[in-house]
Amino acid sequence: MPSSKTPNLAIVGATGAVGQELLLILGQRTFGHGTLRLLASARSAGSTAGDHPIEVLTDRSLAGVDLAFFCAAAEVSRQFAPAAVDHGTVVIDHSSAFRMEPDIPLVVPEINGDVLDNFDATTGGIIANPNCSAIIALLAVTPLHRAVGVKRIVISTYQAASGAGAAVMRELQQQVHDHAAGKPYTQNVLGRPYLFNLFSHDSPIGSDGYNQEERKIIRETHKIWHDDSVQITATCVRVPVLRAHCEAINLTFNNPLSERDARVLLSEAPGVKLVDDRDANKFPEPIDATGLDEVLVGRIRADTSQRPGLGLDLFVAGDQLRKGAALNAVQIAERLVAANPVTVAQHGSGNK
Amino acid sequence: MPSSKTPNLAIVGATGAVGQELLLILGQRTFGHGTLRLLASARSAGSTAGDHPIEVLTDRSLAGVDLAFFCAAAEVSRQFAPAAVDHGTVVIDHSSAFRMEPDIPLVVPEINGDVLDNFDATTGGIIANPNCSAIIALLAVTPLHRAVGVKRIVISTYQAASGAGAAVMRELQQQVHDHAAGKPYTQNVLGRPYLFNLFSHDSPIGSDGYNQEERKIIRETHKIWHDDSVQITATCVRVPVLRAHCEAINLTFNNPLSERDARVLLSEAPGVKLVDDRDANKFPEPIDATGLDEVLVGRIRADTSQRPGLGLDLFVAGDQLRKGAALNAVQIAERLVAANPVTVAQHGSGNK
Numbered sequence: 001m002p003s004s005k006t007p008n009l010a011i012v013g014a015t016g017a018v019g020q021e022l023l024l025i026l027g028q029r030t031f032g033h034g035t036l037r038l039l040a041s042a043r044s045a046g047s048t049a050g051d052h053p054i055e056v057l058t059d060r061s062l063a064g065v066d067l068a069f070f071c072a073a074a075e076v077s078r079q080f081a082p083a084a085v086d087h088g089t090v091v092i093d094h095s096s097a098f099r100m101e102p103d104i105p106l107v108v109p110e111i112n113g114d115v116l117d118n119f120d121a122t123t124g125g126i127i128a129n130p131n132c133s134a135i136i137a138l139l140a141v142t143p144l145h146r147a148v149g150v151k152r153i154v155i156s157t158y159q160a161a162s163g164a165g166a167a168v169m170r171e172l173q174q175q176v177h178d179h180a181a182g183k184p185y186t187q188n189v190l191g192r193p194y195l196f197n198l199f200s201h202d203s204p205i206g207s208d209g210y211n212q213e214e215r216k217i218i219r220e221t222h223k224i225w226h227d228d229s230v231q232i233t234a235t236c237v238r239v240p241v242l243r244a245h246c247e248a249i250n251l252t253f254n255n256p257l258s259e260r261d262a263r264v265l266l267s268e269a270p271g272v273k274l275v276d277d278r279d280a281n282k283f284p285e286p287i288d289a290t291g292l293d294e295v296l297v298g299r300i301r302a303d304t305s306q307r308p309g310l311g312l313d314l315f316v317a318g319d320q321l322r323k324g325a326a327l328n329a330v331q332i333a334e335r336l337v338a339a340n341p342v343t344v345a346q347h348g349s350g351n352k
Numbered sequence: 353m354p355s356s357k358t359p360n361l362a363i364v365g366a367t368g369a370v371g372q373e374l375l376l377i378l379g380q381r382t383f384g385h386g387t388l389r390l391l392a393s394a395r396s397a398g399s400t401a402g403d404h405p406i407e408v409l410t411d412r413s414l415a416g417v418d419l420a421f422f423c424a425a426a427e428v429s430r431q432f433a434p435a436a437v438d439h440g441t442v443v444i445d446h447s448s449a450f451r452m453e454p455d456i457p458l459v460v461p462e463i464n465g466d467v468l469d470n471f472d473a474t475t476g477g478i479i480a481n482p483n484c485s486a487i488i489a490l491l492a493v494t495p496l497h498r499a500v501g502v503k504r505i506v507i508s509t510y511q512a513a514s515g516a517g518a519a520v521m522r523e524l525q526q527q528v529h530d531h532a533a534g535k536p537y538t539q540n541v542l543g544r545p546y547l548f549n550l551f552s553h554d555s556p557i558g559s560d561g562y563n564q565e566e567r568k569i570i571r572e573t574h575k576i577w578h579d580d581s582v583q584i585t586a587t588c589v590r591v592p593v594l595r596a597h598c599e600a601i602n603l604t605f606n607n608p609l610s611e612r613d614a615r616v617l618l619s620e621a622p623g624v625k626l627v628d629d630r631d632a633n634k635f636p637e638p639i640d641a642t643g644l645d646e647v648l649v650g651r652i653r654a655d656t657s658q659r660p661g662l663g664l665d666l667f668v669a670g671d672q673l674r675k676g677a678a679l680n681a682v683q684i685a686e687r688l689v690a691a692n693p694v695t696v697a698q699h700g701s702g703n704k
Contacts, residue, residue: 152657156508156600158550180532193639196594198510200635200651200667209630209653231657235600235665237510239591242548248508248587278561283552287545299552301561305504305583313587315552
């Protein structure tokens with residue numbers, strides 16, 4: 001990325017659910033940018049998003065682009081990101097393609113944004129956006145981890161359709177219309193009923209029985225925390241919700257933390273909003289998290305199955321498309337630009 | 353209950369979701385019975401269920417009834433069950449009213465059905481049907497507990513509308529129609545959107561932050577297992593599913609149990625059906641559990657966050673209205689009748 005106050009941007013995968021949200025968020029933030037190119041596969045080319053034409057992604061598409069958000073599949077990132085970096089582009093990658101590469105930062109700005117301050121963006125590079133379920137959980141759990149050390153985490157997710165992509169969101173909506181019309185459910189994408197149903201996360205399963213989503217939560221937490229010793233298990237489930245993920249999180253601490261102190265830490269945590277009203281039975285719900293930048297946290301209570309102070313239960317809800325994806329990427333871009341304040345007279349292009 | 357091969361039955365709360373399922377199951381089983389009276393509140397009186405008229409429940413309604421299924425609210429059980437027992441009726445109670453009474457058996461026939469063999473039904477009495485989430489979890493976990501001892505359980509539930517009653521099921525269905533028609537959601541019963549949403553279980557919350565559903569799972573497991581030392585925590589959540597509950601269950605064992613041995617135990621467990629196909633990504637789903645007598649169990653895998661052999665993850669799905677409620681009650685009745693085989697010439701009534 002040639003240092004610039006108004007970098008030229010591109011969105012790769014601009015027609016997908018995350019790409020569309022990114023476009024929306026760029027319009028809402030004060031992120032000053034130069035040109036904005038929207039790229040997608042040949043299937044989407046020729047269409048437009050707002051005023052912007054959608055171009056076909058090729059090896060040469062990113063010439064002149066300072067900062068590219070990759071919001072497509074991991075295969076697309078693997079194929080096109082290295083060439084973009086060669087052209088001097090900084091890639092902020094939503095996919096899992098590079099997340100576990102030791103030299104590539106995996107960033108949630110509220111948690112480890114400081115790595116961006118030392119990131120040399122002048123010659124291009126890749127920054128990985130973590131898995132959505134990991135981001136949402138870590139916003140709530142990291143402040144507690146820093147205070148007393150988290151020893152073990154048991155996560156059960158309630159994940160929305162959006163994480164499986166725009167086509168799955170449309171299929172869930174279509175099944176609502178099918179049901180209302182008394183017709184058989186359209187199930188071209190998932191091959192199963194989704195309305196009034198839920199199912200184990202639709203990612204491949206390893207020989208140890210964990211699916212990829214569960215492994216991502218475990219490995220990415222270890223990487224972001226720089227601590228492989230934290231014991232983590234997860235069960236990832238897709239529920240018939242459109243775009244906000246929820247997670248039931250059970251924690252075991254190394255050192256005691258009272259429920260009251262946990263509540264204070266969470267009320268002060270960046271990117272977190274407490275919704276924890278026992279009298280009104282009002283806690284985080286996906287519908288309330290939808291469209292919000294913050295992750296909602298509630299059901300904060302001492303886990304009575306563990307020794308006093310050493311266990312805590314939480315329930316979180318976060319917009320998968322915003323903080324779980326597009327917003328986190330824009331926050332990465334904002335901090336990166338702020339950390340590279342050298343102004344160039346003109347936007348560079350192809351300056352390796 | 354006067355010992356009889358064909359006892360006279362009654363269903364209290366016959367117009368509710370559980371009452372209706374009970375009526376259905378009685379027609380499907382070979383449970384021979386004498387008369388069958390359907391009772392409900394004054395609101396439902398005058399209507400019929402199939403050929404049966406619905407009568408208003410009063411203190412005298414259960415005279416002549418050998419076995420009464422109470423499927424209404426706990427208040428109704430508290431008000432009417434003692435008088436029924438005075439008349440010699442055996443009450444099988446679905447509510448939580450008497451579950452924790454030390455002298456009242458809390459029964460899942462596959463687990464502790466032997467207590468029914470020693471239950472003196474001749475002078476009436478109460479048998480409690482456990483909480484639906486507890487029944488569904490315990491069918492899967494008890495065989496493992498008996499093999500190696502369960503030390504700790506972390507449960508996250510994905511509970512269906514049916515547990516909140518027929519009116520909530522109808523409201524969820526109505527919201528589907530509202531959404532398809534582009535209208536605001538009807539929310540007279542729950543006061544919140546349920547379609548495309550989920551929320552913390554709608555039961556009162558104690559000062560420790562646990563809701564009643566979570567406490568029931570903990571306490572009833574302790575009672576059914578005769579073991580208060582097992583450490584249990586639970587987070588109960590309602591998801592937009594019609595009538596089957598799912599639960600993500602994380603276990604810590606006292607003694608090692610391999611994933612393979614766990615699978616063997618579960619494949620032989622009564623009332624359990626394995627659905628655990630990693631290649632096809634096919635695991636328990638509420639739609640598949642709906643209408644089934646068995647609890648589906650899958651996602652069986654060693655918990656890599658615990659010492660080898662000492663941790664296991666499971667995912668279960670069970671029909672809340674069948675094994676979670678009505679079927680369990682009918683199984684109790686069947687075993688009770690089988691254990692009290694003395695035939696009387698005529699159905700007794702009011703014989704204290």
